[in-house]
Amino acid sequence: MDRQEIVQWLKCSPGEELDSLREKADQLRRLSVGDEVHLRGLVELSNICSRNCSYCGIRRDNLSIKRYRIKTEEVLRCAHKAVKFGFGTLVLQGGEDPGLTKEFISDLILRIKTETDLAITLSLGERNVDEWQEWRKCGADRYLLRFETSNKDLFHRIHPPQEGQPQCDRVAMLKTLQALGYETGSGVMIGVPGQSYDDLARDIELFAELGLDMIGVGPFIPHPQTPLGMKENVKMAAEQVPNSVEMGLKVLALARIVCPGANIPSTTAFATLDRKSGREMGLCWGANVVMPNLTPVEYRKLYEIYPSKAASTETPEQSRDAALIQIKHLGRTPGRGRGDSPTHLEQLTKPIRKEG
Ligand code: 5AD
Numbered sequence: 001m002d003r004q005e006i007v008q009w010l011k012c013s014p015g016e017e018l019d020s021l022r023e024k025a026d027q028l029r030r031l032s033v034g035d036e037v038h039l040r041g042l043v044e045l046s047n048i049c050s051r052n053c054s055y056c057g058i059r060r061d062n063l064s065i066k067r068y069r070i071k072t073e074e075v076l077r078c079a080h081k082a083v084k085f086g087f088g089t090l091v092l093q094g095g096e097d098p099g100l101t102k103e104f105i106s107d108l109i110l111r112i113k114t115e116t117d118l119a120i121t122l123s124l125g126e127r128n129v130d131e132w133q134e135w136r137k138c139g140a141d142r143y144l145l146r147f148e149t150s151n152k153d154l155f156h157r158i159h160p161p162q163e164g165q166p167q168c169d170r171v172a173m174l175k176t177l178q179a180l181g182y183e184t185g186s187g188v189m190i191g192v193p194g195q196s197y198d199d200l201a202r203d204i205e206l207f208a209e210l211g212l213d214m215i216g217v218g219p220f221i222p223h224p225q226t227p228l229g230m231k232e233n234v235k236m237a238a239e240q241v242p243n244s245v246e247m248g249l250k251v252l253a254l255a256r257i258v259c260p261g262a263n264i265p266s267t268t269a270f271a272t273l274d275r276k277s278g279r280e281m282g283l284c285w286g287a288n289v290v291m292p293n294l295t296p297v298e299y300r301k302l303y304e305i306y307p308s309k310a311a312s313t314e315t316p317e318q319s320r321d322a323a324l325i326q327i328k329h330l331g332r333t334p335g336r337g338r339g340d341s342p343t344h345l346e347q348l349t350k351p352i353r354k355e356g
Contacts, residue, residue, distance in 0.1 A: 003202065007197050010247070010251075014246070031260070035333055037333070038289045039334060040121065040289060041081070041085065041294040042091045042293045047067055048094075069099050070295075072104070076112065083117075087292075088335065088338040089141075090116075091121040093144075106138045113139040119340070120139065121140075121141065121144060123143070126145070143177045143183075145185070146187040147174065150171075150202045151194075151199040170186075178211075185213060189219070189243075190217060191247060192220045193235060197239050203251075213343050217251050218269025248273075249282070249285040256287075257286075263289050266279050266280075266282025266283050268291070268293075268311065292319035
């Protein structure tokens with residue numbers, strides 16, 4: 001698929017053509033990763049963030065939220081809950097919080113790995129190679145870092161660098177993570193002000209070029225306490241992509257088509273914009289993963305990267321039950337085991353084949 005063809009899919013109107021995109025993605029999903037829907041228990045470790053991204057509700061300059069950092073013992077309780085619920089993976093996500101030190105995270109990984117068989121996915125933003133290396137040594141399996149948009153100007157505008165630091169290169173960081181042996185995930189927001197159709201098509205091409213093991217996408221949701229949530233600041237692209245559920249679903253489908261073996265979640269952004277059927281629609285448009293939230297309820301509403309985030313008052317049990325009901329309703333089955341990405345497993349066996 002070339003860029004022009006991707007743009008055409010992104011612009012196609014509801015009807016037969018769009019139905020065929022969904023069917024193609026759903027069929028490829030079934031052939032490549034099957035009918036199992038993997039459940040990943042999500043723990044939001046900290047909403048403290050040293051960065052000031054203009055789209056994100058937990059940005060440094062948002063003084064209107066109460067900040068928290070979870071304690072190790074609390075994360076361990078979440079890990080045991082994940083095991084009890086039959087999940088194969090724990091996702092540890094957080095802002096770029098200097099208090100989530102290399103040692104704190106290393107200790108957490110070691111303790112989870114000692115006490116459970118869970119796979120561990122980290123989603124802790126831009127960190128040093130030294131930290132990534134150490135966490136990998138401790139047993140972390142996967143790392144998520146969305147590049148957000150492949151348009152460098154737009155990325156730099158919405159993602160200012162750390163004070164006194166040069167602009168970062170997330171694509172180079174993803175390659176570093178891959179070289180360290182992480183199963184590597186990335187993704188973008190859809191419909192950020194300033195994002196054109198061509199930009200978004202390029203994002204999808206980049207998923208394929210990077211050979212991602214995991215891809216997370218979701219529509220941009222304006223947060224009123226951020227620059228991009230205030231109308232007067234917003235500069236649209238000439239060919240602006242809408243931040244709609246429909247556009248998000250098209251990107252999900254195209255992500256599945258360009259990376260058939262990737263693990264692709266139906267993200268919370270879809271469930272937030274369409275409470276009734278957002279999650280299920282994602283699973284019908286190419287997704288094969290859901291991430292029920294295991295964060296203790298008292299912290300959950302504080303991790304507001306965008307407003308009215310779905311499931312922000314649910315208990316972990318309710319999040320699990322909702323996911324299981326949706327999976328059953330679609331005639332799919334909850335995944336068993338760790339749910340590693342077939343793309344990554346293929347890569348691992350390559351050198352062995354060569355030697356043999
Ligand atoms: N709308 C949608 N997605 C957002 N994210 C952050 N803020 C928003 C928002 N306002 C996404 C980013 C980030 C991920 C954790 O959440 O893509 O990488």
